[in-house]
Amino acid sequence: MLRDLLPHLPVVLAVARRNGFAAAAAELGMSPSAVSHAVRAVELRLGTPLFARTTRSVALTEAGTALLGAIAPAMRDIEDALERQGSAAGRIGGVLRINAPRIALPLAITPILAALARRHPELVVEVIADDALTDIVAAGFDAGVRLGEMIAQDMVAVRLTPPFRTALVASPEYLAARGEPKTIAELSQHNCIGYRLLASGAAYAWELREGGKDVAVDVAGSARVTDALHARELALAGIGIAYLFVPLAAAELDAGRLREVLPAHAIEEPGLFLYFPRRAAEAPKLRAFIEAVRDILP
Missing domain, CATH: 1.10.10.10 (Winged helix-like DNA-binding domain superfamily/Winged helix DNA-binding domain)
Structure with missing residues (x-):
């Protein structure tokens, strides 16, 4: 049987x-x-x-x-044993499944995959872009990527990026037409590009700093998205003010295609981390990924 x-x-x-x-x-x-x-x-x-x-x-x-x-768990143990045997023979292969938010792809994942393709051509890294805070263990992923504050305590975390600020950004054309907000309260007079959270379905309240405290600000506007890269494109098109992580807007800010508003009210995020169950750390394919992270990312 x-x-x-x-x-x-x-x-x-x-x-x-x-x-x-x-x-x-x-x-x-x-x-x-x-x-x-x-x-x-x-x-x-x-x-x-x-x-x-x-x-x-x-x-x-x-x-x-x-x-x-x-x-x-038994099937994972069998796969891990076979992969360790291959690793002992000088080969690292198999499929490494990673769940990551879309913002992590340009900020961290792309340079790692480029390095792994050169180092371990038999290793397939399957990256599922997902902003819904999926349970990586239940969904069969080897690892995931999240902001540090969102990682469960029983997971091992490896830093992928330094901490970074958030920024409210808009195109010069939008600001010339609508004016620049001087206070958080004035955001209610502007077209703000909102976010819909995939996990809960709720509209995201922008997290800002005011009076030394974090505040959640409900915003309204003619567009609401689930992807920060799309919000950036809408801001570049002059539609309104977008809430972005600074690394996603750095090139546009440097070139003047976007301008930051209310910088004194920006918050700092802890950065992106690779995370995984402790037992998964022994898998050669995941160790190879972590080695590439430590060699390549600052």
Whole structure:
């Protein structure tokens, strides 16, 4: 029984991780029908459904959740053992899955991937751009990237960037037409490019400093986005004032395409960190990534 089921277990894990048969098939390089057949074979042998299927969604059943809770750590241990064996032979390969917010891609991830492509050409780094504060363990990621203040205490954290300020920025054309706010209260008279938080669905209140204290400021305007890079583009187009991390706007500020307003009210963020469960630190693929971080990033 065990010998028959073992080849199908990675397929079951992929369906759970990808929340669908088609997505799992694409990841595994299999046809959707082959994926469905593998899952069905496990379900028939165990005598219970692992997934509740509808035309629009796939979700784990109670039995499926219990099975994955038991086999997922064992499968990770097997993968880690095989990767360590390859590392001992001078090879680092496999797939390293990282969950990261979009802002981390230009600030940290791109130079690391460039270095890893040269150092370890057999290693595939799969980066999922995600601003929704996903649970990386439950979603099957090896590591994630977040601001330092958002990382759980039981995770190991490795710094990727120095601390950086936030900035309120707008184009010279917008400021010439609408004037420059002199106080936080005057933001209510301006077209502010807002953010919608993917995790909660709430509108983001801008975090600023006033009177030596952090304050949350509700803003309004004609545009609301989920991506800071898009907010930057809208500010460059003269639509309104955007709230950005300074590294994302540094080139535009230096060139005069954007101007900072209310700089005295900016806050400082702790910077971006790579984070992962303590047990994951032994995986050669993750160690290779961390080595590249320490060699390349300032």
